[in-house]
Amino acid sequence: MSSSRHGRSRDADAIRITTAGSDPRADIARRQKKYAIAMGIRTLCFIGAAITGAAGWHWVWPFLILASLFLPYVAVVMANAGDSRASDLPLTGGGDAQRQARPGP
Template sequence: MARERSREPEAVRITSAASSRNDDIRTRQRRYLISMMLRTVCFIGMILASLAGIHWLWPIFLVGAIVLPYVAVVMANATTSRSDGFDLLDGGPARPQLGPGPGR
């Protein structure tokens, strides 16, 4: 009976390692807070533009105030994936990386 060789876990390179959970949550909260602050600015701008009689501007602020919560939730739920596009090769003896030198 042939024995199956156990696979060793793949090496994680520091450039492609995920950030800590606390850092990820902090980044998501910051993105959400910025989006909600921008939504508040749009809502206040809509009221001020309406009171000032700028009738073409308040609908733009209204659309921003309506659309930004959706954008904020999508951005807050977006995860960051680090990948530099470089795959590590198997370093086993069956796949030498360099051929023999010119004198061999």
């Protein structure tokens, strides 16, 4: 096992990069982009419902109205969805994994 200059094992300081948080500004930008896309689709559905209703396509516009009513909920849920990376998985190859592998008393 290799050790650093301070006498500690490098494995004890292991960081699992897959659970590292993202930059808060990038996260906000990602959420805003998802919300804007969903609300743009909602606007297109509403405009499409008005056009198809006026054109006499009476079977299309109710679906577009329902989509325009449902999309705000979807947009908010998508925008507020957190990062799905799990932080409860053990490290592989050192650190917490070695401590978790020890038998109990």
